[in-house]
Amino acid sequence: MNHPHTPHASFSTTPLYLSAPDAVALVRRKGLKNCIAGMAEYIRADFLRWPDFDKSARVANHSQGGVIELMPIADDTTYSFKYVNGHPHNTAIGLSTVMAFGVLADVATGAPTLVSELTLTTALRTAATSALAAKALARPNSRVMALIGNGAQSEFQAIAFQHLVGIDTVRLFDIDPQATTKLFANLSATGLKLQVCTSVAEAVQGADIVTTITADKACATIVTADMLAPGMHINAVGGDCPGKTELAADVLQAAKVFVEYTPQTRVEGDSQQMPADFAVTELWQVLNGTRTGRDNDAQITVFDSVGFALEDFSALRFMHEAALALGYGERLHLIPQLSDPKNLFVTLLDAGHKASALPLPCLATAIA
Amino acid sequence: MNHPHTPHASFSTTPLYLSAPDAVALVRRKGLKNCIAGMAEYIRADFLRWPDFDKSARVANHSQGGVIELMPIADDTTYSFKYVNGHPHNTAIGLSTVMAFGVLADVATGAPTLVSELTLTTALRTAATSALAAKALARPNSRVMALIGNGAQSEFQAIAFQHLVGIDTVRLFDIDPQATTKLFANLSATGLKLQVCTSVAEAVQGADIVTTITADKACATIVTADMLAPGMHINAVGGDCPGKTELAADVLQAAKVFVEYTPQTRVEGDSQQMPADFAVTELWQVLNGTRTGRDNDAQITVFDSVGFALEDFSALRFMHEAALALGYGERLHLIPQLSDPKNLFVTLLDAGHKASALPLPCLATAIA
Numbered sequence: 026m027n028h029p030h031t032p033h034a035s036f037s038t039t040p041l042y043l044s045a046p047d048a049v050a051l052v053r054r055k056g057l058k059n060c061i062a063g064m065a066e067y068i069r070a071d072f073l074r075w076p077d078f079d080k081s082a083r084v085a086n087h088s089q090g091g092v093i094e095l096m097p098i099a100d101d102t103t104y105s106f107k108y109v110n111g112h113p114h115n116t117a118i119g120l121s122t123v124m125a126f127g128v129l130a131d132v133a134t135g136a137p138t139l140v141s142e143l144t145l146t147t148a149l150r151t152a153a154t155s156a157l158a159a160k161a162l163a164r165p166n167s168r169v170m171a172l173i174g175n176g177a178q179s180e181f182q183a184i185a186f187q188h189l190v191g192i193d194t195v196r197l198f199d200i201d202p203q204a205t206t207k208l209f210a211n212l213s214a215t216g217l218k219l220q221v222c223t224s225v226a227e228a229v230q231g232a233d234i235v236t237t238i239t240a241d242k243a244c245a246t247i248v249t250a251d252m253l254a255p256g257m258h259i260n261a262v263g264g265d266c267p268g269k270t271e272l273a274a275d276v277l278q279a280a281k282v283f284v285e286y287t288p289q290t291r292v293e294g295d296s297q298q299m300p301a302d303f304a305v306t307e308l309w310q311v312l313n314g315t316r317t318g319r320d321n322d323a324q325i326t327v328f329d330s331v332g333f334a335l336e337d338f339s340a341l342r343f344m345h346e347a348a349l350a351l352g353y354g355e356r357l358h359l360i361p362q363l364s365d366p367k368n369l370f371v372t373l374l375d376a377g378h379k380a381s382a383l384p385l386p387c388l389a390t391a392i393a
Numbered sequence: 394m395n396h397p398h399t400p401h402a403s404f405s406t407t408p409l410y411l412s413a414p415d416a417v418a419l420v421r422r423k424g425l426k427n428c429i430a431g432m433a434e435y436i437r438a439d440f441l442r443w444p445d446f447d448k449s450a451r452v453a454n455h456s457q458g459g460v461i462e463l464m465p466i467a468d469d470t471t472y473s474f475k476y477v478n479g480h481p482h483n484t485a486i487g488l489s490t491v492m493a494f495g496v497l498a499d500v501a502t503g504a505p506t507l508v509s510e511l512t513l514t515t516a517l518r519t520a521a522t523s524a525l526a527a528k529a530l531a532r533p534n535s536r537v538m539a540l541i542g543n544g545a546q547s548e549f550q551a552i553a554f555q556h557l558v559g560i561d562t563v564r565l566f567d568i569d570p571q572a573t574t575k576l577f578a579n580l581s582a583t584g585l586k587l588q589v590c591t592s593v594a595e596a597v598q599g600a601d602i603v604t605t606i607t608a609d610k611a612c613a614t615i616v617t618a619d620m621l622a623p624g625m626h627i628n629a630v631g632g633d634c635p636g637k638t639e640l641a642a643d644v645l646q647a648a649k650v651f652v653e654y655t656p657q658t659r660v661e662g663d664s665q666q667m668p669a670d671f672a673v674t675e676l677w678q679v680l681n682g683t684r685t686g687r688d689n690d691a692q693i694t695v696f697d698s699v700g701f702a703l704e705d706f707s708a709l710r711f712m713h714e715a716a717l718a719l720g721y722g723e724r725l726h727l728i729p730q731l732s733d734p735k736n737l738f739v740t741l742l743d744a745g746h747k748a749s750a751l752p753l754p755c756l757a758t759a760i761a
Contacts, residue, residue, distance in 0.1 A: 371579065
């Protein structure tokens with residue numbers, strides 16, 4: 026299952042469509058922890074071949090209420106992009122803060138092969154990436170995680186860290202107590218020991234790993250340097266666009282900082298607060314052994330995660346293959362099916378008109 | 394009908410899906426020339442409010458066989474993007490050179506409102522934009538057009554110029570005589586006078602307007618300076634990505650050159666051959682009267698068109714409104730429907746688990 030390529034019907038122009046209900050059914054069928062673990066494997070395999078990818082920072086359209094982004098990436102055979110928004114006030118009107126969908130396409134022809142929901146899938150791939158990074162960067166004996174921000178993605182983080190990192194205790198905090206109530210209830214059957222806390226400082230105290238996954242589009246300082254303890258790993262997920270941060274600058278200053286894709290993180294991550302020459306290490310180099318991760322057990326490590334297109338590429342391939350294998354999804358007629366690809370116009374003609382498409386004598390000069 | 398905004402159901406997360414067959418049915422129902430004329434009106438209205446848009450050059454992933462591009466744009470209320478490929482060798486395996494789809498979304502929430510085919514629609518909007526530019530730039534008495542490149546988009550150009558510009562005669566040439574045969578047949582019922590030619594030079598001779606719409610991804614010199622006649626307007630559509638040009642540099646040198654969006658055209662258009670300070674005029678400024686178009690009847694004008702995201706924005710809005718008005722399309726469950734948007738995880742739980750989401754006594758400290 027390592028680094029397989031997405032299969033696709035030759036020359037097909039009917040991409041598979043995986044709806045949100047289909048993705049839910051698929052994840053329930055395979056099991057959430059298996060899906061997160063499977064995605065983490067795909068992500069790891071793709072990070073190990075990092076130089077194979079045509080990478081770019083995402084394209085963002087910012088507005089007063091939020092941001093809409095496109096995140097394209099490709100290797101020699103497969104192209105993907107993700108559409109994703111971030112609108113922190115959406116929950117007030119019953120919409121998700123983050124909604125996403127994604128596409129896979131065949132590099133050789135440009136034909137789309139998959140159109141998929143990517144809201145649920147983003148939650149899975151983000152958790153998978155966080156856990157993958159923590160496995161490489163946190164102290165191996167990490168058991169306690171603080172989870173700051175108990176919104177839509179928090180359960181996925183808890184379950185990923187339980188199964189992939191070995192976390193057994195989660196300390197919960199959110200400025201919205203109802204979010205914490207919801208997270209507590211949702212995690213009640215997982216076997217995780219859950220500790221509800223009344224402040225960030227309380228939650229962070231005694232934690233081996235601190236995961237921040239807050240949604241406010243503001244330069245927040247959720248974790249400050251006085252909360253740090255030697256050997257802590259900070260998984261900073263929520264600070265992911267310009268003007269949206271979670272860590273105080275002196276937290277970054279005190280830590281060894283790891284990123285996905287430097288040009289993007291310097292603009293979008295917590296590192297946006299730091300000078301352009303602030304030292305960061307790319308995760309893929311730690312995974313492939315060319316750079317060291319944590320230098321010692323006392324060091325503070327920060328994964329300044331913003332979400333990179335390659336993670337969606339990996340996640341979409343995982344979902345595509347699982348959907349094809351298990352028979353989920355349907356075909357979308359998004360592209361005209363033409364008997365002659367140079368004759369798009371003929372699709373607009375009725376049968377009577379088509380009959381006039383006969384060889385014409387006046388064309389002899391052109392054909393001769 | 395001028396510059397209306399796309400209606401959308403409040404807080405809906407089920408975008409309308411307009412398939413390729415639905416788009417064909419819609420265009421047949423409204424009539425092709427009415428659709429092109431309607432789109433030209435939408436494009437003109439949007440070009441007139443050019444400063445309202447958050448514009449960027451498209452993001453392109455180039456590969457050996459072609460290119461895949463994303464073209465986002467937004468105003469204060471509506472966001473759109475287009476996915477489009479360009480693979481000139483696709484026709485050899487029965488696929489279109491250009492395949493596209495597009496999305497509209499609500500800027501206030503980030504929710505997608507339309508997922509639409511954009512292969513047929515691109516052909517319409519490209520023809521509409523070309524005709525709009527020619528109306529502003531060509532001599533008003535233009536009647537004869539040379540059409541160089543008789544592929545999938547050529548019929549749409551001919552019909553747009555017939556109805557919006559007043560062209561009555563089209564001179565056809567393609568290096569592939571079968572393409573010309575197809576175009577001739579498809580235009581046979583239009584009332585246009587059709588003249589099949591054996592070379593570019595022959596087709597251009599006597600033409601008021603020269604439309605080049607060839608597909609080869611190469612620095613071609615399809616139109617050379619010796620073919621030019623005073624007063625000609627050149628509608629250069631096919632030279633639209635790095636390394637893909639149609640006009641000899643001295644044609645541009647001899648002409649007054651008009652573009653859609655300068656930063657994009659200097660990279661992608663025929664103007665990529667020219668120095669960075671080569672003078673160009675943006676079409677929207679001619680349309681709104683702040684810059685002059687053609688200076689006199691003898692001047693050569695070139696519309697160095699590459700296709701800009703705003704044209705797709707306008708075209709998608711036109712198709713969306715027409716589809717809603719006439720009842721075409723269906724709803725796509727691309728985004729999870731959540732009763733509590735902070736509770737994405739609950740969609741994965743079965744009924745038994747959901748029952749455990751009760752207030753828990755140990756949360757008292759957090760809520761107090």
